Amino acid sequence: MAGPTRRPSDPLKAAESLFKPVPRGPAPxxxxxxxxxxxxxxxxxxxxxxxxxFQADGPGWQDRINAxxxxxxxxxxxxxxxxxxxxxxxxxxx
Numbered sequence: 246m247a248g249p250t251r252r253p254s255d256p257l258k259a260a261e262s263l264f265k266p267v268p269r270g271p272a273p274x275x276x277x278x279x280x281x282x283x284x285x286x287x288x289x290x291x292x293x294x295x296x297x298x299f300q301a302d303g304p305g306w307q308d309r310i311n312a313x314x315x316x317x318x319x320x321x322x323x324x325x326x327x328x329x330x331x332x333x334x335x336x337x338x339x
Contacts, residue, residue, distance in 0.1 A: 299306040299313075315321050 299309050302309070312321075
């Protein structure tokens with residue numbers, strides 16, 4: 246006695262369905278504002294002494310690295326806060 250077959254009833258239709266475009270919703274409006282605070286998880290290779298410097302003040306070291314990179318790139322959102330990246334620590338993170 247043969248068991249149920251695992252093959253689709255029409256293999257050609259099953260194969261063709263794999264190559265059909267997936268229906269999607271409407272395209273996003275290119276004029277819509279971009280979320281500025283979105284963060285990405287990345288893998289970054291930096292020197293050990295640089296990592297030790299930022300981790301020395303404890304939690305918040307990733308935010309301090311981000312602030313230093315923003316300042317170095319001229320993207321500092323806080324304007325002229327008077328804080329240099331090396332002066333940032335967990336007690337003055339915004």
